Structure formats: C-alpha cells, structure tokens
C-alpha cells in the first residue's frame with residue numbers, strides 16, 4: 260500500500276483519492292485530493308459533464324483534526340458544462356459546493372454544539388470561537404433552507420429574553436412533537452403576526468386544533484384572530500406563577516410591617532410558600548403549622564394557593580367550574596389585595612383557564628423545551644444577536660434534526 264492510500268484508509272476519507280500529503284511546520288497536514296472516478300459531476304444532478312476549464316482557483320477545506328494535526332484538503336474544482344444546469348464548478352463529494360469545511364467537520368461541529376458550549380466545541384475542533392460561530396451559522400442556514408413546517412396541530416407561544424437589556428424573542432412550539440418551529444424577534448403583536456401571516460399558509464392556520472400561551476394580550480389576540488379552529492388554553496405554568504407572585508406580595512407586605520422579632524419567624528418562608536404540596540417535607544408542614552399562629556395573613560394566602568392546586572386535578576369541566584367559583588369567592592373574602600387582583604386576572608381569562616380541563620394541554624413540554632433553551636442561553640452567557648441565539652435554538656430543540664441532514668456516510672460519531 261502506498262503512503263497516500265495508507266493516509267486515506269487511516270483517516271477514513273470517503274469519495275476521494277489522496278494524491279499527495281505534506282506535513283507542514285505549523286501542525287497542518289495538507290492533503291491534495293481529487294474526487295473518485297475522475298469527478299466531473301454536476302453538483303445539482305450528479306451527471307458526468309464535459310470539462311471547460313481546468314486552471315481554476317485552489318480551494319481548501321478544513322477536515323477533522325487527527326492527533327493534533329489539523330487536516331486540510333486542497334483541490335482545484337474544474338468547471339464543467341451541464342446540459343441542464345449550465346456552466347458550474349464540479350461536485351466535490353466531501354463537502355457542500357459553497358462550504359469551507361468538509362461534511363465530516365460540519366457533522367462533528369453540529370453534534371458538539373448540540374451538547375456543549377461553542378467555546379468548548381471550538382477548543383475541541385481547534386478553531387477560534389468566532390470562526391466556529393460563523394461556520395455554525397452558515398451550516399444551519401444552509402441545512403434549514405427551504406424547510407416548511409408540517410403537521411402543526413397544537414401550538415404553544417412563549418417569550419424568552421436573550422440578552423441583557425431586555426431584548427426578547429418569541430418562540431412558537433409544536434407541543435405534539437415537542438420542538439420549536441419558529442423564533443422571531445420581539446414579543447409584541449407584530450412579532451407573532453409575522454409567524455401566522457408569513458410562515459403558515461391559510462390551510463395550516465385552519466389545521467391548528469389547540470393553542471396555548473401565557474396571559475400576554477398580544478399572543479391571546481393573535482391566536483383569536485388567526486387560529487379560528489383552536490380554542491385558547493392559558494398556560495398552567497403562568498397561572499401558577501401569577502398566583503405564587505400574589506402570595507409572595509402578601510409575604511413582602513407583612514415583612515415590611517413586621518418588627519425585628521417578628522421578622523425572625525418570617526425568615527426563609529419565600530421558597531417554602533412556592534413549594535408544591537407533593538414536594539413538601541415534614542419540617543415544611545411544621546413551619547406552615549407554626550405560621551398559622553405566627554402570621555394569619557400569610558397563612559391565609561398560602562392556604563388559598565394550596566387549595567388552588569386541586570383545580571388542575573379535575574377532569575369534568577362543570578366540577579372544575581364549581582370549584583373555581585367557590586375558590587374565587589373565598590379569595591375575595593380573604594381581604595388580601597394581591598389575591599383579589601389574581602381573581603380579577605382569572606375572571607378576565609376565565610374561558611382560557613377552564614379550557615385546560617377539557618384539553619389537559621399542559622405546557623410542560625414547552626416548559627421543558629424552555630428549560631433547554633435557557634441552558635443553551637446560560638451556556639453562552641447571553642447572546643449578542645438574535646441570529647446566533649436562533650441558530651442554537653434550532654440546533655438543540657428545533658423541528659429539524661440538523662446534523663442528520665448531512666449525508667450519512669460522513670457521520671462521524673458512530
């Protein structure tokens with residue numbers, strides 16, 4: 260076996276022949292390559308075509324590093340004339356026509372970025388962080404190009420901040436398939452309208468059967484106007500959050516009014532009041548029991564919050580409605596202002612709250628996805644621009660498996 264053949268076999272290079280190999284001083288391994296079976300294939304249709312120009316520019320492709328050698332492929336793609344596609348540069352089977360890296364490198368890069376920070380991926384791939392984010396953006400844009408959303412039946416809409424200084428993006432989830440289908444800038448009505456008007460067809464809008472969102476007027480309005488066949492379900496998580504905030508308001512108010520000795524008893528209550536009954540320990544129950552004597556107002560607020568948990572267990576809408584009516588009456592009687600305000604919120608969104616019982620549409624999936632998105636965000640300690648953040652969302656929780664779009668023979672992690 261000749262040296263070049265050995266290198267090809269060792270590096271498991273596919274679709275090409277190694278013509279020459281040079282080990283450079285700066286730890287680069289330069290491989291002069293050429294396509295298998297003399298190439299000359301059209302990149303569009305794969306047909307063998309006539310060569311019209313051979314003296315073309317030398318192109319370089321970055322490949323996966325081996326034993327601290329960064330491997331580069333070099334070749335002069337010849338110009339050919341395809342009867343259908345005209346004058347084009349011949350196909351290079353190891354890389355996309357416009358890419359600066361090989362398919363293998365791209366696959367490894369995308370797979371790494373799914374599970375680790377870009378910085379870590381850049382170190383492993385031996386490229387700079389800025390190069391990596393540039394390559395990543397190009398790859399994701401190319402691999403998602405022309406993608407259409409399919410089979411969207413249950414949608415969830417939520418907002419997320421992606422940068423210090425309150426910059427927001429709107430995320431649209433497919434709750435059946437647990438993925439993000441769209442990311443848009445801003446969190447207002449005009450942002451979400453872009454999704455319904457420009458991304459979905461009228462037929463797709465009619466196909467939506469359920470829609471779930473938080474109490475944002477912009478999203479509620481958009482769902483009412485665009486999804487005519489979809490009843491709105493208010494996101495359970497956001498309702499619970501609003502209730503928790505109301506309870507916390509009561510606690511803060513009491514804290515302000517309390518004397519120094521009384522404050523001692525109120526310490527460490529915050530997270531305890533938030534806690535769901537299923538995760539409460541014996542010690543927590545004792546503290547809450549003591550609270551009944553210690554501070555009646557906080558205790559009353561907490562009791563109301565605790566009782567409200569029952570609502571989510573109902574399966575019959577009439578029973579749930581009866582429960583919520585009674586609960587609202589006792590909350591109004593409690594003489595706790597934050598809880599009264601919460602009752603007002605419930606009244607304003609009454610149908611949306613009750614719709615949960617019929618649909619059992621939990622936004623747990625969206626919340627799970629949101630958690631992943633937040634991990635991605637924290638991993639990068641914030642994104643400077645939305646494009647970079649969108650790339651990472653599509654790569655980690657998007658509706659397309661992006662690394663799988665690369666030809667299977669170049670999948671490296673197998």
Ligand SMILES: [Zn+2]
Nearest residue numbers: 301304341344
């Ligand atoms: Zn062609």
